[in-house]
Each structure stands twice: as C-alpha cells, then as structure tokens.
Amino acid sequence: MAKKIPSISKINELFQNKEMKPSELFEQVYETASYTESVLHAHLELFYDEGLKLSKESDNRYSKNESFGLLDGIPIAIKDNINVYGYKTTCSSKMLSNYVSPYDATVISSLKKAGTIFTGKTNLDEFAMGSSTENSAYGPTKNPWNPDFVPGGSSGGSAAVVSAGSAVASLGSDTGGSIRQPASFCGVVGFKPTYGTVSRYGLIAFASSLDQIGPITNTVDDTRIIFNEIQGYDSKDATSITPEYTKLENKKIKVGILKELMQEGVSKESQNEVNKVVTLLKEKGHDVTEISLPLTEMALSVYYLIAPAECSANLSRFDGVRYGIREDASTSYEMMNKTRSVGFGEEVKKRILLGTYALSAGYFDEYYGRALKVRSKIISDFKTAFDKVDFILSPTTPTPAFGFGDKTKNPLEMYLSDLCTIPANLAGLPAISVPTGLSENNLPLSVQIMGKPCSDYSLIDFAESIEEMVEFNFSPNLLKEKNES
C-alpha cells in the first residue's frame, strides 16, 4: 500500500506527463497519514479539506500545462511554530491551544505562490525547546523506524512525517539542531540554511539570533528545490540578508574533520559514519584533513546562555492579554503570572528562568555578556577555518535516536544531544545532515556538513555527492510492516 515517495523532480515529471495528478498524490499521503498518525502522532492537525481543494486546483493547472513550477501540487507539512493564516499555531504549547493566526509567515506566502499544498501542522517540543518532542503539551511523536524511540526534536513531527511518507517534505526550524538532529534520527535529509537567507517573519521566535527555517526532505535535491523557493531577502525581517551565494571553483574539495566532534562524548557508531564518508571522499580524490576549533567545546555553554536569554524576552508576549489562554484573577499582574504558570510546560519555564537570571542586574556581564563575546570568538574561529577548508564534516548527533524517558532526568544529558549541531547556529553557518547508515539496533545515522556563510548551494551540491556515494536506501520499519501486510 504505502509507496516510498519519489523525489520532487520525479513527482513533477509524473504530473507533467499526466501519469499522476496532484490530488491523487495528496490522497496518497493523506491515506498514509491516516494509518501512521495513530502510531506516530506527528501531525497535530491535518488540512484535509483545503488540501484536497487546492490539489484539485493544481490538477487543473497541470491539465492546462500552466503549473507554477516544481513545487506545484507537492504536499508539504509545516512545523506548528510557523504561522499559516486561518489555522491554529500552537507551538505544541497549552498557552496557544486556542490561537488562530491572522497572518501568513513569509515562507508560507512563498510556498503558496509556488502552488504547494499543506498537509497540516506538525508536532514539536513546546516552543521548539527540546530534542525529542517529549516536551510537547499534546504528547510525544514516535520515531517511524521504531516507535520505542524518540524522533528527535524539536522538529520531530516534521522529520517523522517525511520519513513515514505522510508528506513529501516539511518545514522545520533550527535553533541549535532542531532540523538536523530529528532528520538524522528519522533517516531523512535536514538543512539549516545560512542565518538570514530565509525570512523568520511568521516563525514564532525561540532565540532570534539563532533561529532559522529550513526543509526536511527525502533527498538532497528536494532540499535544494524547497530552499530555492523559500530563500531570499524579506523586507519584513531586519535580520534578512541579500545573499550572494558562493560557488566552488575547484573540483577537488578540501574537507576538514572537526577534531572536537570526533572524541569522547560522541559515540563510536557516530564517528564511524564520518570515517566511512572520509574513505569515500578520499577515493574520489578529495582532500581531507583534521582541523581543531577548541572553542567548540564551549559552544553548548554559550548556547545555553544566549538561547534562554533571548527566549526569556521572546516569550514574554504570552501573557493572556491579547490571545492564548487566560487564567482568572483579580488583577492583570496576577492574571499574567497564573496564565504563564499554567500555559508553559516545565522545560519552557526552566529556560525562561535561566535566561531571566542571565540577564538580571549584577549577572549580565558574568553570563549573557560573556557568552556573546565567546560567541564572537567562535565566529572568527570558523572564519579562519574556512580559509583552509571548503567544508567541515562531523557526525550530526553523538548517538542514534534514544528511547523515551532516557534523557529526561538530567537536563544536560538532553542538551548534549545537540553537541554537534549547535556550533553552526552560533556562527550562522549553513549545515546539512545526510543519512549515511544504520546503527546496531537499526536506527539511522547521519553526517553533518557545514559550509561558510552563503555557501548554501555549493554545500547542497557537495551533500548530494555524498548522498550518491553512501547510497542510503533503507526505509523505516513502519513502512516495511505495512508493505508486508
């Protein structure tokens, strides 16, 4: 029944040649959703009626050979921290359980113009704070490869739907690894673009200087197609840039292996995937060297001051005054205190309090001020490194997917699962995760490739060549079981 979904280019070919209609594809992914969702809980809401209607409009365009392009009629899932007009945007929080967005995020407007069909909104760790979707107020998402394991997070829902075939691709957001880590756990491609290349307007902010929207897809080419549609300057986002993308001049590529991510703290299994890719790269004649950026070891600490500090202010607007839930009280202040107490989950509260403390009088210089300066140093270290190499290769995650409840006892253990992904956010670099193999217990493993700012397209090209070399052709158990039955 469930078919492995072809690539976007292939689907477009089928549409163009009238071998398949967008509405048929939409029905197919919806059918997949209807039996996978009961296990996975990856979508929070499905837009069936509107999706079917829009996909039929797309049918018409193809029948008249007037399609909008490669993405016309492609069903894409949206992480539920990105605003879509007229639909709920909950951020998987009780706080926004009743919130309906009166406007579209810029990425949503772009995709609508391209004729994309939205399957619905996907589950996440509340306000994108977490690495497993265990922090969702609406219950966790399960990993399609094995429902006893987490799908990663925070874009766990977006990664699971692509992996399970209930959407052709999805949008996630990545603040410290929230696209790449779940993509890795679910065996799909995840891309965090250069900071500022994709508008954040309409993405509910977690940490504004780190957040970036990006695609989660089955293939690297799909990532290229979606990134191409959503990137570009947006006058509504003051941090948006007018990117001048760099090109690779040499065929022989210089790849750096980041020493600090190939040592204790990263499992042998994860390291082996990098070693496997290194061998393949060398066979192709590329130049691979080890590089060292000692401050990488400080990245987690820097991140856990900057992200909470920014989030403590970004989440202040959730107060029960203009939208969201509200608790009764006799004064405004009491109402806000109680609403925020009831509306936010534990992890969100923890980070708000941490950030509030890091910014408070007497502690600013010691914590937040210092973290900003170390971040500046990390940025210049990367700059220097990219004078010597074109790309930096590392594992995406220290381990494959872990089990539910495995890392909820100690906050640091959970935070450490973003060890390899955080540096790219701090430095604003583009980084992509490509699945390369399976672990001992049949869970996907990936490598991460980081590029210099605005090398997004060449990074994608290079990732595609790795994708071809490793030939990752596995699919999740959920699909296999269904196929066999």
Added chain:
Amino acid sequence: MNLKATIGMETHVELDTKSKMFCSCEVVETDEPNVSVCPTCLGLPGALPVPNKTAIEYIVMLSLGANCKITNEGMFHRKNYFYPDLPKNYQISQFDFPVGVNGSLEIVLDEELHSVEIERVHMEEDTGKSVHMGSGRIDSATSTLLDFNRSGIPLVEVVTKPVISTSKMAVAYIEELRQVVIDLGISKGKLEKGNLRFDANISVADENANELGTKVEIKNMNSLKSLEKAIDYEIMRQSKQVEKGESVIQETRHWDENKQVTVSMRTKEGSADYRYFSDPDLPNMIIDQDFIDNSKKNIQNLPTDKRKTLKESGLSLSDSNYLDKGEKWLYDLYLSTVENTKDSKSTFNFLTGELQGQMRKAEIDELPNWVDSVKLANLINLFETNEVSFTSAKDILTKLLSEDIDPKSYASDNNLIQSSDDEEIKALVTSIIKDNQDIVERLEDPEDKLVGFLVGQVMKSSENKVNPGTVKDILLKELFG
C-alpha cells in the same frame, strides 16, 4: 540649613511620522480602538520589527538641534517589564548607545540666558493606551480596556542632566524643547494631545552638600501648569522632610490634579529590573556622516536663531523668547512689519497685544488676506507719530480686520487725524485753565494727578482730535513755566 532642589527632566516626544516606528501601520488620531494595528505592534507571535527611516532622521535632527554628539554605531535594546498595554512585555528602546549624547539647550528666564545640559537623546516605541473602568476612583477599577492604536508610535526620549533648580526653569526648558521639535517639523508638539510627556526627577539637599538628595520621580505629566505645581509641591514636601531630619523615600509618584498633591505610585513597574539587552531582531545601526549631513539639511531657524534675529531687531531677550515660541506667522509678520516702523517695542506690543487680542475676540485664526505688514506698519506709524490716538488706532485695526481699508485714508476720511498745531492746542489749553481755576490753584507740582484731569478736559473739548502728549507738554509749560 539652606536647601536647594535639583531637577532632571525626561521628556518623551511623539514623532510626526506617517507610519509607526517598527511597522507600517498608519499613525492615526481616532477614538475607534484597535483599528491601526498589525502583528508587529500587537505583539503577535512571529512578528518582527523593521525601523522607520524617517524616525531615525528625525531623532538625528533633534539630537543635532540639541547640540548632541551623534553615536555612529548604535543599537536597539529590549527593556523588559510586564504591563498589559506593552504588547511584547518588552519595549524596544536604546540603552548604552543612544543616538545623541552630551548636548545642551539654551533657555531664557526673564532677561537671562541659561544652558540646560542634555545627557542623552534616544529612540523608543510607545505603548498602548489603558482605560481603567470602575467606580471612577483610580484605586477601585474593575477592569482595564486596552487600545493599541498608539502602540509602536515612535518616541524620542530626551534626558537632561540634573541641572534644573526651579519649576520655572523646568517649564522654560519644556517650552524651549517643544519649540525646537515644532521648528524642526518632527512633532506636532501639542501638549494637550500628549505629543510631549514628561517625568521630573526631583531631589532636595543642603545647598552645601556634595551629593544630591534622594531622587523622587514624578511620572507622566503633559501640561506645563501641572509640571510647575507638581515640582513646587514636591520641593516643599521633600524640604519639610529633610528639615525634620526624616529620610525621603526613593519612589515614583504621580501628580493628582484633583487633590493638587503628588501621590506615591505602587505599581510593579517602578521597582523592576529591566534586564536590558541588545535586540537580536535589529542588527547594529550605523549613522554615518552622509546620513547626518542629509538630516542637517532640514534644520533651519531654531528658537536660538530666531531669538538672535529678534534681538537684532531691537527686542529684549524676554520679548524675543515670547515671539520665538509663538506661531510662525506672528514671528514672520513681526519681522516684516518692524522693517517699516521705527520702534520695535511698540511694534511687538501692538502685534502681540492689540492684534492678537482682537483676533482672539473676533475668533479668527488667520489674518484676512488684505492685512499685510505694510498696512500694519502704516497703522503703527500713525499712532507712533501721534497722527492718530492709540484709541483711534485700535478702532482702525478693528475695521481693517473686517474690511480692506487703507489705514491712513480711513483716518483722514473719518476725521481721526489729531491736530499737532501748537497754537490751536494752546488756545484750547488757555480756555480750560480759565474754566478750571479752582483746580489750577490746588496744583502743587507737575506730577500731580490733577494734571491728568486737565489733560482729559482738553482732549474732551477737542473731541479727541489733539495729541494728548502735546497737550500735556503745553499745559505744563503754561502752568509751571
């Protein structure tokens, strides 16, 4: 113990831009609530700020107008506090890199010039408006209504150093600042509309003390009368405490217009730790020399320049200060009129007293198009040269405001020209002296009030056609030699 008061002013100036500071919502004046709001100024999830270029030009102009140094690389900060009319529960403001620093404004007190040092000029956004519903007493509200039309309107905050010593000086400072923003064309400057809102930081200490006393902040006033009364009241209140040896509590108070006292505000906001940090949504802001030069182009004829011109025309400092704060047409009219009259003071008096008075009485805001500086100068010259009496001049003005007349022809046609013929006057004087011998005998010296009575009699007998000055001169000569 002699006490002295020290006052610092923080003034919020609402800029007159088309759109808001960080979004494209129109700046509107309406009673209809929440009609000019968008995701950004309502603080909806996912919305982002993009700053208004004109607002930045305006704050640069104001900084230059207040003689500040411009910060070339600045940034915006978030000021964090929870208040229902603050949509994001942080205000985008500036902290350690304000647009303008270390300036000064020249103010006039009576006939003296003073300089008020400006510490900083920074950019921020306005909050929404709260209306408290309930029994009418501020302390027994049952709910608060919120309107966010005002939310996000650009505000410039101008902060002085603690260099003001009296309520009069504070008022003169606000008047000067208001005129500067009006002359720059960056704010409507209407106090009654809240275009300027001010906080006063007041402390009282022994005049020989090296340190300032405990600071009390009086927040959110928008009338000069309240400002003056609130400062006077607060100085008195604190002085009493200091004299009694009691300590003044550092707090925020507000001016209660009904009770005419300052009252402590026990809001949460007062004690907050604002946790300022650079806004990650807004990259570093560069204000380079080109930008400054462009902004400079729009700066002309500020109050200090106007005062200089007025003083050169012969006016005193306080009269110059009065005119530079007045409406622009009056300032222009004065300058063009005084060119054709001899006396600047009487021109000033006639235009600011008689002309403005009659216009107010007749409820006209604008001069009729036939009234120009030449006609007014002619009229002023008529009574200055004693050709008509001041009373006649007033009547001619009344006529001129309703009809296109030539003052001089009108005076002749209506028999208002006074005689300055000494012989004719002498004859009238002689006749009055003769008819009032009883009074003449009681006269002791030229200063006697009865001289005035006799002058009046002469005027009466001439039907006001003679010049009273000449009458007096001749009368005194006849009586005292």
Added chain:
Amino acid sequence: MSENFNIDDVSNLASIELSEDEKAKLQKDLQIILEHVDALKNIDVKDEKIDIHPLSKVLELRKDESKESLKHEDAMMNSPETKDGHFVVPPSIE
C-alpha cells in the same frame, strides 16, 4: 555564582507563578546548568566586539510609508475578552 540564585526573585521577574514542587525541581536543574556554563569564565574575552547579527549585517531602515493593517476583526479574533473594540483585562492598577 549559583549560590546567589534565588528562584523566587527570578520567577517574579519572569512573571511566572511556581508551585513549591516546581521550585524544587527547577532550582535543582538550573543549578546543574549554571555549574556547566561556568566553564566560560576561563576564556579571555577582553576587547571582543559584539555584532548583533552573526554575519555582521548592518541595519536597513524602512521607508516611512503606511500600509494596510490587520482588519479589526482579525486583530481581535483571539482576544480572551473584548468590549467596545477594546481588549479587556482585570484592572492593571491596584
């Protein structure tokens, strides 16, 4: 550092009411994190310049033009309580 961490002060600043159980759990977790980030103290950061934008982009300013705002109904549609076109909250003055 963390011996000064007073969870009541911080939750008050953050406007979040906490139960005693929450306080105990959060206090413990936050101590662990604060101890971890203390490692930053050993890094020399003198004279380090800070750019708000990770790629050092400079702020661009928007032309002063007004555009269409939200429809009033859309602005109010999520409001927990409204009256005469206003958002309504419990009294904000005590």
